[in-house]
Amino acid sequence: MERMRTPRGLLLALIILTFVAFSVRSISMQWSPLPYNIDGLSELRVAQGVLATGHLDFPDDTSISDTYVADLPVLGLFIAFFSSALGVDPLTNSQLVTALLGAVAVSIVFLMFRSHWRTRRGAVASFLVLALAGSFVFSAGCTWKETMGFVLLALALYSFPLRKALPYRLLMVSSLLLIPFTHHLVAVVSFVTLTFAVILEVASRQKGYRITRDDTMDAATVVSAWALVIAYYAYIDLPYLDYLSPSTDLYLFVAVAALILMVGIRMSRRERPLTRLPLGLAVPLVGAALMVVNYVHPIFTGIPGPAAAIAVPLVAYLILVAPGWEGAKLALVPRGGTKNLLLAMFLGPLSLIAFAFVRSNDATSQLIIYRSFDFVLIPFALLVGIGFARLVKRTEPLVGAMAGVSLVIVLSTTLPVAYSSQTLFGVENQTYWYEYDAFEWLSEHGVERYTSDQRLGETGWRLFDLEYGRGLPYDLREGIALNKSSFYVLENSWSTEGAQEFPLGVVVVNDTTIDSILNDSNIVYIGGSSYNLLVCFLTR
Structure with missing residues (x-):
């Protein structure tokens, strides 16, 4: 040879x-x-x-x-x-x-x-x-x-x-x-x-x-x-x-x-x-x-199959x-x-x-x-x-x-x-700059806790020690009322690619639901692009 x-x-x-x-x-x-x-x-x-x-x-x-x-x-x-x-x-x-x-x-x-x-x-x-x-x-x-x-x-x-x-x-x-x-x-x-x-x-x-x-x-x-x-x-x-x-x-x-x-x-x-x-x-x-x-x-059990x-x-x-x-x-x-x-x-x-x-x-x-x-x-x-x-x-x-x-x-x-x-x-492995900037902003402005999906929740927790709750995609999909005067983080891509709730798969949220909840809340931070927009909001 x-x-x-x-x-x-x-x-x-x-x-x-x-x-x-x-x-x-x-x-x-x-x-x-x-x-x-x-x-x-x-x-x-x-x-x-x-x-x-x-x-x-x-x-x-x-x-x-x-x-x-x-x-x-x-x-x-x-x-x-x-x-x-x-x-x-x-x-x-x-x-x-x-x-x-x-x-x-x-x-x-x-x-x-x-x-x-x-x-x-x-x-x-x-x-x-x-x-x-x-x-x-x-x-x-x-x-x-x-x-x-x-x-x-x-x-x-x-x-x-x-x-x-x-x-x-x-x-x-x-x-x-x-x-x-x-x-x-x-x-x-x-x-x-x-x-x-x-x-x-x-x-x-x-x-x-x-x-x-x-x-x-x-x-x-x-x-x-x-x-x-x-x-x-x-x-x-x-x-x-x-x-x-x-x-x-x-x-x-x-x-x-x-x-x-x-x-x-x-x-x-x-x-x-x-x-x-x-x-x-x-x-x-x-x-x-x-x-x-x-x-x-x-x-x-509980783990969805691949695409x-x-x-x-x-x-x-x-x-x-x-x-x-x-x-x-x-x-x-x-x-x-x-x-x-x-x-x-x-x-x-x-x-x-x-x-x-x-x-x-x-x-x-x-x-x-x-x-x-x-x-x-x-x-x-x-x-x-x-x-x-x-x-x-x-x-x-x-x-x-x-x-x-x-x-x-x-x-x-x-x-x-x-x-x-x-x-x-159904797993996004990349963390983007606008996501980093968003959680850095929350950390610098005294926000101690927020609710999002599994990925965004862990991102803020791992980077800036922010306490988080997961399950926001389920609440939005099922029409469950959100807690008042609380901080939440979502991305508009949840309506297309879905929110990540690893290892349980993705949760797709209707874009009308997302628009409605944002209209009824105070938006405190926006980042990303029109395709993948990240929004931090405070419920009224």
Whole structure:
């Protein structure tokens, strides 16, 4: 296969590809420089607080103290450090920082591919999957903790096969130890994956093999990682993992993970597939079937299904299964450390997804599934790269170039998952300047509480510690009288795109109702455009 012949060529390719991934993750900057994702507003506050005070001890009356953002501060600290080092304002640069972090995560996976297979076309194809796939652009690119988590996970995965060398062992351990202070789900997925990788590494060896010093260190790393995450999350009383407590579904998860691990052990010991049947295709096909069912009849209680337009990125993901399956036939057959690591990378997050389907069909399970999906994309991208290189092997350069262009086009059709979330899922992730200005005005003029929808309510609360109530769209739609002498915030787009009441979907309000309530109230602030006008009003 073709190879990048010199370190200089590899470095140049890495710089160019990183810039591509960074550019894709910076698309939201054309609409607003503010953090893309409402969770990013809290990360922004952490960075601003650290820059202002030099510590993480925030006052009790702030939105940060009401959440666990300050207890998982790695991303906020990094944004603060980056902003301080370059002398820039985190308000307008946090999204650029996380876009860069997402690009770095993709680049590390690129290097990981090169260290195992060393094929240029395959490495670039693998990179493009993670650089352009819409769901991964969002998960590893918007301003939230997962972006930093993916960087640390990528470092741990890259260094795992090289851990016999002390520098890589230290890199792996330090990355893993930072993850619990970055994001809770990333910690669980990472440590399950690490546990699977260590067990598969030992289980796949020939009988009579003696435990080595490295095996002992691996076991100590796994035990220490789990001890750290359990102790720290118990200490801060983190509620987001209550479903994994002994009093809820912990034992169910252990049982599901153990069954999946047994399958992985069986696969790791074989030099040929378990069966001639294409069982590996069952996973994407089942996933596609569930997407269709969820569209026709929502699976998760109280959570609406996606819009019909989700079919376009879904088809694109299914097209990628072809080179991915070709890659699986090459990479998941011969025994060895590479196969074991790939299996762990797949089976770790899949165990959480399977557990979520088994435990319930509530909002928590839905959250586990959709946030775990992109962890599966990392090994899937590696398989796509391997399969792509195999499919274009010994072809004319023009054919290879056309195949690459086709791959880019297919992947580009998934970008609406990242940037058209309002249309596909009823969730607006962008905060606009006029919205920031509106809540800053309310804060400066003594307004302490207002009522709006979920998104606008949380925006003012996260940015300026304003107390809020949600449910205004329901009151307007149902004709419920509003409280007198109270502040409210709405946008005229509620009559077209609907107000956001995540996770319950959108609520469309008749424009006549909006006009009527505004005519009977005192308007105190107007911002935005005629298409998307934000209005703050005081009822009489």
